[in-house]
Amino acid sequence: MRIGILTSGGDCAGLNAVILAVVRRAVLGYGWDVVGIRQGTHGLMQDPPQAIDLNDHVNNDGMLRLGGTILGTVNKGDPFHYPMPDGSFADRSAEVIAGYNKLGLDALIGVGGDGSMAILHRLAKMGGINLVGIPKTIDNDLAQTEYSIGFTTAVNVAVEALDRLQPTAASHDRIMILEVMGRDAGHIALFAGVAGGADAILIPEMxxxxxALTEHCLNIRKRGRNHALVIVAEAVKRDDGSAVTQENDGQKIRYGGIGHWLADELGARTGWETRVTVLGHVQRGGIPSPRDRVIASAFGVHAVDLIAEGRFDRVVAWSKRKVIDVDMADVIVGPRLVDTNGTMVSTAKGLGAYLGTPPKTVRTAKTV
Structure with a gap:
């Protein structure tokens, strides 16, 4: 067997750990060859396809600790609607399928989020590609899995930031606002807010x-504390319902800036000096957490075993402390949002944090 692996979408910690797991299980367990495809589907569009032999990496234990991805990744350029230099768009999906065939692959493992999974699923159906998916996203918003690669490392980074902001907030009598990633869902903000003792946790689902937020902060001062910590997901909107966005490289609009808007509002309303920290891509980089390494390793091994069993169009997932696999069609249904009636929300409220209230209408995620 000769199998390929690619990483697609935004980078995160744990990607190299899953690549290593795939190589070790395939080479040591089955005697297969493993090919790494560079820059996701972009690598397959090239002629010849951009790929490297990964068999020699079987003894590279440093990959377990290495952030990012040695294969590179891409989070733009849908091959079905690919932007061309003249400003037009072209369907280059056939080139991707041709690249897969030129490499002589028997199966492909795609590591990505919901957008990447949807594209790979469509390509596999069109080109007869034997596909297995592995979920990765720091937002932890893929359906059917409790954890995705990259999430716990991102939470650890956010918690460390809160730990560092608390003493300086106390030293200067300030409200410190931490803006974290979360394009559609507020899992990072919620988990980090609970672990880091945030006084207010604002997520898109609430x-x-x-x-009420102003009164909450003022009550903290009345109880004798001279500072407050607020964590907010980037997709949280202004109080009038409008999104805070920025232009990204002149190509698309992305979330960002809600922390600064919130600081101006809270500062004016409370009279408290207010400062903002935006973590941004710091959450994606660095050494992967032990949990991300464990989950990545379990995912990689199970993905290879699925290929050995001839079970394709499946995505590995984490459920009830073990690895399972689910139909890919059930994963690409849209983001998994925070359960506003779940344990994490009730825990945060029980600790006295302000979260707001569930929306009157069910929110449907929109990509900005």
């Missing part, structure tokens, strides 16, 4: 009221 509606908030500025007057």
């Amino acid at each position: 509606d908030y009221d500025l007057d």
Whole structure:
């Protein structure tokens, strides 16, 4: 057998750990060859396809600790609607399929988020590609899995930031606002807010009221504490329902800036000096956490075993402390949002944090 692996979408910690797991299980367990495809589907579009032999990496234990991805990745350029130099768009999906065939692959493992999975699923159906998916996203918003690669490392980074912001907030009588990633879902903000002792946790799944948030902060001061910590997901909107966005490389609009808007509002309303920290891509980099390494290793081994069993169009997932696999069609249904009636929300409220209230209408995620 000769199998390929690619990483697609935004980078995160743990990608090299899953690549290593795939190589070790395939080479040591089955005697197969493993080919790494560079820059996701972009590598397959090239002629010849951009790929490297990964068999020699079987003894490279440093990959377990290495952030990012040695294969590179891409989070733009849908091959079915690919932007061309003249400003037009072209369907280059056939080139991707041709690249897969030129490499002589028997199966492909795709590591990505919901967008990448949807594209790979479509390509596999069109080109007869034997595909197995591995979920990765720091937002932890893929359906059917409790954890995705990269999430716990991103949470660890956010918690460390809160730990560092708390003493400086106390030293200067300030409200410190930490803006974290979370394009559609607020899992990072919620988990980090609970672990880091945030006084307010704002996530896209919950509606908030500025007057209530202001009163919450003022009550903290009345109880004798001279500072407050607020964590907010980047996709949280202004109180009028409008999104805070920025242009990205002149190509698309992305979330970002809600922390600064919130600081201006809270500062004016409370009279407290307010400062903002935006973590941004710091959450994606660095050494992967032990949990991310464990999950990546378990995912990689199970993905290879699925190929050995001839079970394709499946995605590995984490459920009830073990690895399972699910139909890919059930994963690409849209983001898994925070359960506003779940344990994490009730825990945060029980600790006295302000979260707002569930929206009156069910929110449907929109990509900005």
